[in-house]
Amino acid sequence: MRYAGGVVVIWAALSSAAQADEKALQIGDAARGAEVFQVCAQCHQVGDGASHGTGPHLNGIFDRKVAQFDDFDYSQGILRARRDGMVWDLEHLEAYLTNPKTLVSGTNMEFAGLSDPKDRGDVLAYLRGFSANPQNIPEAAPTALKQDVELPPEVLAMVGDPEYGEYLSTECTTCHQLDGDYDGIPVITGWLEEDFVLAMHAYKQKIRPHPVMQMMAGRLADDEIAALAAYFGALE
Amino acid sequence: MKFNRRSFIGTGIVAAATLHAPIVLGAGKPRVVVIGGGAGGATAARYIAKDSDGAIDVTLVEPTRSYYTCFFSNLYIGGFRDLKSIVHSYGKLASEYGINVVHDWAVGIDRSARTVTLAGGAVLPYDRLILSPGIDFIDGAVPGWDVTQQNKMPHAYKAGSQTELLKAQIEAMPEGGVFAMVAPPNPFRCPPGPYERISMVAHLLTQINPTAKILVADPKEKFSKQALFEEGWQKHYAGMIERLGPDFGGGNVTVNPDAMTITIDGTEEKVDVCNVIPAQKAGRICEMAGITEGNWAPVHAHTMQSRLDENIYVLGDASNQGDMPKSGFSANSQAKVAAMAVRGALTGSKVFPAKYSNTCWSLIATDDGVKVGAAYEATDEKIASVSSFVSQTGEDAAMRQQTYEESIGWYAGITADIFG
Numbered sequence: 001m002r003y004a005g006g007v008v009v010i011w012a013a014l015s016s017a018a019q020a021d022e023k024a025l026q027i028g029d030a031a032r033g034a035e036v037f038q039v040c041a042q043c044h045q046v047g048d049g050a051s052h053g054t055g056p057h058l059n060g061i062f063d064r065k066v067a068q069f070d071d072f073d074y075s076q077g078i079l080r081a082r083r084d085g086m087v088w089d090l091e092h093l094e095a096y097l098t099n100p101k102t103l104v105s106g107t108n109m110e111f112a113g114l115s116d117p118k119d120r121g122d123v124l125a126y127l128r129g130f131s132a133n134p135q136n137i138p139e140a141a142p143t144a145l146k147q148d149v150e151l152p153p154e155v156l157a158m159v160g161d162p163e164y165g166e167y168l169s170t171e172c173t174t175c176h177q178l179d180g181d182y183d184g185i186p187v188i189t190g191w192l193e194e195d196f197v198l199a200m201h202a203y204k205q206k207i208r209p210h211p212v213m214q215m216m217a218g219r220l221a222d223d224e225i226a227a228l229a230a231y232f233g234a235l236e
Numbered sequence: 237m238k239f240n241r242r243s244f245i246g247t248g249i250v251a252a253a254t255l256h257a258p259i260v261l262g263a264g265k266p267r268v269v270v271i272g273g274g275a276g277g278a279t280a281a282r283y284i285a286k287d288s289d290g291a292i293d294v295t296l297v298e299p300t301r302s303y304y305t306c307f308f309s310n311l312y313i314g315g316f317r318d319l320k321s322i323v324h325s326y327g328k329l330a331s332e333y334g335i336n337v338v339h340d341w342a343v344g345i346d347r348s349a350r351t352v353t354l355a356g357g358a359v360l361p362y363d364r365l366i367l368s369p370g371i372d373f374i375d376g377a378v379p380g381w382d383v384t385q386q387n388k389m390p391h392a393y394k395a396g397s398q399t400e401l402l403k404a405q406i407e408a409m410p411e412g413g414v415f416a417m418v419a420p421p422n423p424f425r426c427p428p429g430p431y432e433r434i435s436m437v438a439h440l441l442t443q444i445n446p447t448a449k450i451l452v453a454d455p456k457e458k459f460s461k462q463a464l465f466e467e468g469w470q471k472h473y474a475g476m477i478e479r480l481g482p483d484f485g486g487g488n489v490t491v492n493p494d495a496m497t498i499t500i501d502g503t504e505e506k507v508d509v510c511n512v513i514p515a516q517k518a519g520r521i522c523e524m525a526g527i528t529e530g531n532w533a534p535v536h537a538h539t540m541q542s543r544l545d546e547n548i549y550v551l552g553d554a555s556n557q558g559d560m561p562k563s564g565f566s567a568n569s570q571a572k573v574a575a576m577a578v579r580g581a582l583t584g585s586k587v588f589p590a591k592y593s594n595t596c597w598s599l600i601a602t603d604d605g606v607k608v609g610a611a612y613e614a615t616d617e618k619i620a621s622v623s624s625f626v627s628q629t630g631e632d633a634a635m636r637q638q639t640y641e642e643s644i645g646w647y648a649g650i651t652a653d654i655f656g
């Protein structure tokens with residue numbers, strides 16, 4: 001078990017060398033993460049001799065492109081993320097653990113997510129002990145965990161104006177069909193509003209990959225994203 | 237964002253309500269006439285009819301009963317789509333949206349009487365007129381060529397029979413023959429279009445006539461997605477395509493359709509197929525309406541209203557609006573802004589700030605799709621680009637395939653958005 005003992009101390013030391021203006025914080029407590037991981041362990045194995053179960057094994061997950069195992073039957077959603085070039089770096093793992101379906105629409109991972117940031121950090125710290133490439137986390141200091149994935153509660157609580165959403169939606173319907181046909185472009189009707197809001201902010205923050213969506217979401221204000229969520233959420 | 241968007245919207249609504257007093261109902265429904273049933277006109281007609289719930293009388297004037305989309309017509313040439321898959325009818329616009337679809341040519345516009353005269357003699361009164369006629373060709377742009385020669389040297393830049401003709405000519409080329417293209421100067425419809433076409437012609441020839449050559453005479457230094465196309469041509473069609481830019485006389489071209497020759501910078505060459513894409517201007521009805529300046533119809537960026545007549549809106553290729561390319565996606569985007577502005581003016585409905593966007597997908601070879609796009613906002617001067625992206629050279633095959641598959645989804649989406 002490589003997560004043991006001094007590793008956390010070393011990470012903490014390295015983090016002090018991180019850019020001063022970045023609020024680096026310790027990725028988490030790996031020992032506690034091993035306990036939190038028990039809920040994941042129902043589907044995922046990690047460590048010596050780990051193999052695929054309901055979900056793929058998680059050895060070496062850090063810095064790996066998503067869906068890289070030929071011998072695992074992935075969902076269409078995760079395969080799409082692979083084609084989009086998504087990589088399991090710290091940011092994406094963090095987002096996925098927060099709510100899998102927000103990051104990857106159509107994933108088979110039937111897991112509501114870990115709402116407590118501490119749980120996520122701890123699990124990630126634990127998993128990182130089984131990855132060979134921890135140094136490839138973008139923030140340089142390997143313990144740095146940027147906190148920009150989460151949305152302020154007032155943004156999440158914003159009530160969208162569906163009429164405004166209907167107007168804004170005309171930009172979406174050039175590609176996304178309202179009748180819910182999947183034709184190479186994902187279906188966006190009937191989502192839970194919160195999932196929709198989180199997904200759009202993930203594009204806006206360039207966490208979810210896809211240049212068209214990053215551009216479209218990038219110029220939407222918080223109330224506009226809320227309006228779109230309200231409008232599309234009400235469509236079947 | 238320096239201003240508060242919510243309050244800005246509020247201001248817009250007040251302005252819409254006070255500056256443009258809605259036309260009073262009672263003297264009959266307000267009437268909108270739309271000329272041109274493509275990506276701009278059909279979208280505008282559909283959105284006005286749909287969102288006004290019958291409060292506005294919408295007439296769409298379009299000469300053809302079957303509309304062939306220019307977008308994806310190159311894929312037909314390449315063998316990736318059949319012709320049936322790019323043809324659309326106006327049945328749903330009439331039956332589901334109550335639009336009065338008139339298959340006729342508009343031949344005159346009386347701006348003071350606010351009427352449109354059709355070739356068949358009918359006179360259509362309007363409260364607001366939307367012009368979305370697409371392009372026409374500038375006379376004499378390519379010496380030796382005019383539309384009477386289009387069967388010998390097709391333009392195939394208005395999709396349909398011309399596209400079929402061009403493909404048939406390519407298929408009939410002798411072994412090792414030469415396909416020539418005369419590319420247009422800026423600005424023109426679909427900036428990547430000629431180069432996607434070259435890719436698709438090369439794809440077809442690689443299979444049926446692999447020793448054939450492609451010669452492009454181009455008056456432009458640069459073109460859309462150039463690095464991506466050139467990378468793709470090198471990768472898929474090495475040695476087949478030769479492009480002569482302005483430094484090599486690509487802007488100094490004459491053609492002789494009877495002799496099937498093309499003369500580039502004084503050097504005459506015999507060719508087997510010659511695709512002439514001439515310089516372009518707004519569809520002629522804009523000139524007839526007297527709303528053009530130079531070759532195009534200038535519009536206000538906030539509404540797509542003509543700068544020369546506030547009762548007329550001009551969409552798509554025919555308009556001079558600023559930074560947006562002339563594309564079906566752009567026309568569709570502009571149509572929704574104009575539809576909202578027209579409804580606001582005629583019925584007092586809410587008017588939100590204009591937002592525009594565009595993405596152009598191009599296919600280079602099988603499963604090798606690329607895209608370029610941008611988002612735009614309205615300023616007092618023009619529609620201005622605010623952000624953009626383009627596919628990168630060296631992308632892996634999986635991403636290119638995904639981009640192509642995405643374009644297929646886009647085609648289904650936008651044609652449903654245009655034709656219902």
